[in-house]
């Protein structure tokens with residue numbers, strides 16, 4: 368299949384989406400090395416679909432694509448590093464500086480052991496080749512070098528070029544660009560397309576989706592698709608008007624939006640189709656070195672978080688506000704304080720993580736195509752989110768601890784949140800586990816709005832099934848509560864508080880959180896045995912234990928709570944993995 372001078376050979380490729388929806392009609396094409404190709408056609412005709420079939424992002428249902436003579440499906444792990452791809456969305460983080468964006472991408476993509484000097488050399492080279500090393504017009508000499516600017520300070524066109532620069536760092540032999548000129552003004556388009564033209568001359572084959580007729584002045588070839596994924600033209604730009612017998616590209620667009628006209632000009636493949644069997648999914652190899660990748664992913668993520676100082680400030684303000692409110696609302700230490708402490712820890716975890724994957728989905732997908740390992744990606748998120756959760760829980764617990772040690776229940780002066788270090792550790796575990804819930808939502812849904820709609824729905828059961836609002840007295844409700852952190856967290860935290868006092872052999876009347884009724888607190892002489900925090904939760908319906916639905920003794924210890932939270936975390940981790948894995952190839 369090796370054919371000299373060819374970068375891409377597509378043989379009888381066809382794309383069908385689910386429900387047999389047509390993506391591409393059968394087509395074949397050869398794309399020569401070092402050529403600059405424009406891919407055009409009316410909206411929705413299948414340009415992005417063709418691009419994704421050629422680069423492996425979403426492979427063809429039937430037919431074969433060969434990259435430098437190697438089958439894309441059979442040798443994906445070999446050929447993927449020759450491919451650069453910038454989808455329609457930017458594939459860079461807005462909070463990082465341009466230099467850090469390129470530096471981390473190089474660390475994540477280039478082979479282990481590439482020196483920092485080599486990385487700097489490549490960064491300078493790609494910035495120069497995309498003409499990003501020059502100051503903007505009107506810049507004063509003391510204005511920031513582009514490398515020091517944050518991505519969010521750049522114009523749309525500059526951002527697009529930085530996305531391309533990320534791809535060029537690995538010196539790919541083929542570059543796929545999906546509508547790179549859309550956000551550019553005419554003057555910038557000229558310098559941008561000239562720089563792509565030079566890149567092609569130097570050896571990079573470029574396939575670029577575009578809607579702009581002017582872009583044809585810069586390319587060597589045009590591939591034109593008509594509606595419903597029909598190939599209708601492939602040739603030099605100078606021939607296109609003659610081929611369609613029209614006087615402007617706009618007329619080509621209007622003709623090729625009509626299915627009848629399209630069918631007349633459709634270029635069906637002449638080659639024998641290699642197979643009519645459905646293509647298998649592309650298999651992706653593991654990362655080069657998972658530990659090294661984990662280090663750079665976590666470092667980049669931490670850098671993104673610390674660079675976004677406004678958001679970091681709000682994250683740390685949360686425990687101050689919520690802790691302050693709990694202190695304000697409760698005049699004494701009651702079961703409600705324990706409950707709200709646990710619910711706050713859950714809230715911190717879920718809200719910190721809910722946007723973290725969905726918000727960078729195009730970046731994740733692109734890096735996954737290249738060499739990203741799903742486990743290292745999830746772990747890198749968890750490391751940084753754990754750090755944030757620890758800080759939040761520490762601030763929150765400190766507020767609760769000091770406030771209620773001053774304002775313990777008047778008749779029971781020993782009653783306030785303790786022991787401090789264990790409380791922080793336990794709440795951190797709950798918050799960390801809640802981060803996994805947030806990450807799961809973030810990995811499952813395809814946009815941030817959906818995730819934010821679902822977050823409150825996820826939190827409600829944590830509140831309702833914790834056994835504080837009401838006794839869990841039906842079998843189904845009790846069983847449902849097993850799947851919430853609210854239940855295991857509140858119960859475990861209550862048990863920890865009770866245990867502390869029991870271990871200290873304190874006077875019975877100082878048992879933590881005396882039960883409150885409208886006439887005051889139960890005193891030792893009438894109700895001391897049921898005055899523990901755990902007893903006040905509506906959990907463990909004795910009836911259900913009698914009937915054998917619950918195994919009372921097994922659940923009745925602190926470890927059971929920790930194990931339950933641990934198990935929920937493992938389930939959540941697996942769900943995140945499955946959701947991310949499903950995004951690989953649609």
Ligand SMILES: Nc1ncnc2c1ncn2[C@@H]1O[C@H](COP(=O)(O)OP(=O)(O)OP(=O)(O)O)[C@@H](O)[C@H]1O
Pocket residue numbers: 384385388389390408409410411412413414415416417953
């Ligand atoms: N993942 C998908 N599942 C189902 N249908 C899809 C999917 N992606 C694209 N399509 C459909 O395939 C057709 C071609 O879409 P595609 O995005 O390739 O067109 P396009 O020419 O790139 O459009 P535009 O110029 O608007 O970007 C459209 O009808 C689109 O709705």
